[in-house]
Amino acid sequence: MIPLEAYLILAxxxxxxxxxxxxINRNLIIVFISLEVMLAGVNLALVALxxxxxxxxxxxxxxxxxxxxxGSVAVGLSLLIAHFNLKKSVDTEExxxxxxx
Amino acid sequence: MIYLIFAYxxxxxxxxxxxxxxxxxxxxxxxxxxxxxxxxxVIYLFLNAEFLAMVQVIVYAGAILVMFLFTLFxxxxxxxxxxxxxxxxxxxxxxxxxxITATILAVxxxxxxxxxGKYTIKYIQEVGNTKAIGVMLFNEYSLAVLIxxxxxxxxxxxxxxxxxxxxxxxS
Numbered sequence: 001m002i003p004l005e006a007y008l009i010l011a012x013x014x015x016x017x018x019x020x021x022x023x024i025n026r027n028l029i030i031v032f033i034s035l036e037v038m039l040a041g042v043n044l045a046l047v048a049l050x051x052x053x054x055x056x057x058x059x060x061x062x063x064x065x066x067x068x069x070x071g072s073v074a075v076g077l078s079l080l081i082a083h084f085n086l087k088k089s090v091d092t093e094e095x096x097x098x099x100x101x
Numbered sequence: 102m103i104y105l106i107f108a109y110x111x112x113x114x115x116x117x118x119x120x121x122x123x124x125x126x127x128x129x130x131x132x133x134x135x136x137x138x139x140x141x142x143v144i145y146l147f148l149n150a151e152f153l154a155m156v157q158v159i160v161y162a163g164a165i166l167v168m169f170l171f172t173l174f175x176x177x178x179x180x181x182x183x184x185x186x187x188x189x190x191x192x193x194x195x196x197x198x199x200x201i202t203a204t205i206l207a208v209x210x211x212x213x214x215x216x217x218g219k220y221t222i223k224y225i226q227e228v229g230n231t232k233a234i235g236v237m238l239f240n241e242y243s244l245a246v247l248i249x250x251x252x253x254x255x256x257x258x259x260x261x262x263x264x265x266x267x268x269x270x271x272s
Binding site: 005092 | 103107111119122123124127130134137138141144147153156157160164165168169185186191195197198199201202205206209212213214218219221222234237242245252253255257259
């Protein structure tokens with residue numbers, strides 16, 4: 001029997017790798033990919049707790065998370081395309097102005 | 102034997118997520134992300150969540166990553182130059198990120214599963230994982246499913262508004 005802590009530490013490490021990369025990366029596409037990695041870690045923690053607490057609500061919550069993540073990624077990527085059409089760049093440090101010149 | 106397989110999947114999941122986030126070419130990053138999602142689906146199978154493993158493969162690998170790839174192709178998928186890969190003030194950001202990491206690991210490694218519900222492994226084997234999830238989803242969480250439909254409808258409208266290009270705007 002694999003202990004619960006193994007799954008939770010794995011989930012925490014996956015989440016943290018995504019989080020650190022979210023902070024330091026400049027490419028907006030890689031930032032979205034690190035958001036996906038963080039969501040994978042969160043879902044893993046939910047499913048692990050659901051298994052070890054004998055309650056299936058964790059898996060239901062993970063399904064909700066996946067569905068909401070799909071919607072948010074769609075909006076984020078379309079915002080990315082709109083920004084790229086305006087500025088011709090995907091750099092996070094050039095995101096500071098919202099106005100069109 | 103099961104420990105060996107689990108250790109392989111743990112280590113390869115961590116390695117793949119680092120590989121996915123350090124690639125220079127975004128298309129390579131998306132392909133490493135696909136591999137990461139397949140490995141996470143296998144870890145779901147370790148946890149007796151076979152329906153969620155299939156959802157992970159179908160929705161993430163089938164839909165979201167294809168959306169990422171289409172976006173990359175629309176953008177032209179150019180690589181950023183090497184010296185501009187990370188933000189300025191990277192040391193401070195790394196320090197903040199690593200301290201949050203330490204906090205998360207300290208909290209997660211001290212969680213104990215004290216609560217036990219009535220969905221034991223024996224009960225789920227009797228009913229079936231998919232049926233148990235479906236009964237829970239459409240009885241106890243039926244209002245949440247309806248709200249989820251609205252949540253999925255609004256991004257569809259938002260995306261089509263955002264992607265709208267006016268004719269007189271193309272100068």
